[in-house]
Amino acid sequence: MIPILEQGLLLALAAMGVYISFRLVDLPDLTPDGSYVLGGAVAVVLLHSGHGWGLSVLAAALAAGAAGVVVAFLTTRFKINSLLASILVMTALYSLSIRVMNAPNLPVPKFDTGKIFAYEQLTGGTPLDDLLGNFQVSFEGTGLKAVRIPFNNRADGKDLALIALIVAVSAIALWIFLKTEFGMMLRGYGKNRFAVKVLGVNPDLYAYVGLILANVFVGISGALFSMYSGFADVNMGIGTVVVCLASVILGEIIFGKRQPMYGVLFPIVGAVLYQFLLSLAMKYGYKIGFKPSDMKLVTAIFVVSVIAARRFKKSEVMV
Incomplete structure (x- = not known):
């Protein structure tokens, strides 16, 4: 149960990014399929360079946010549809991620001295030292580097507590931001772009902020997932959007017309539920001929079905 919650919460960060682009600012963006991988690639490469995991995640978020800048630029400057612009950027990010890793995949660096040492014995400090700084320890006569990552993959609750804390802080920060005057305008931009323009504000600004913020969340998710799973792979972002x-739709179904925290809880609850349903399908699906590889197909059919049902319901109401 603990691994399901951990993976669901990691997915929730990416789902929050998709919620921002698809719901809050109403700019359909497929870039997360690429920025998710880019975030993981940047984080793992920096870990190989001996940097702390905190700095690696921050750099991953900035790299993914830069992808959002490009999409916003193409959309606002050249008036390219956001879907097409994001497809172009997503395609470019595939090659860029391979360039960053210098390979299609890259494992998180590990070390093995043949002995078990306490963290303090290895580093001469505590786990809180140099969280964002250059964390590199050379073992005498070996040349090996000790790289500290935040996860131990022991299902003892420590990883879950850390991931839950990161998600909670991210959700609260986003909620507080959406309560500000700028955040209100951002939400207004998603509802009615013309109204924002009438107020004398350049609507392009909100397109930039929305897409940057969305991809920053996705980049953080990709970086943390790579550390959690132990690798970054150029194909791990396929189907992320x-x-x-x-996940967002599942959250909307659960909460109905209510929108707690401006809907920030939708992707979080939905992602955990999605991961739970995925686990059930993988564990018991064989009884009905279901294979793990079928999950993305089922997910796509689910999204299409829900959207079609909503459109059909609106058509009935209009009649």
């Missing part, structure tokens, strides 16, 4: 959108 669809899965995250399914």
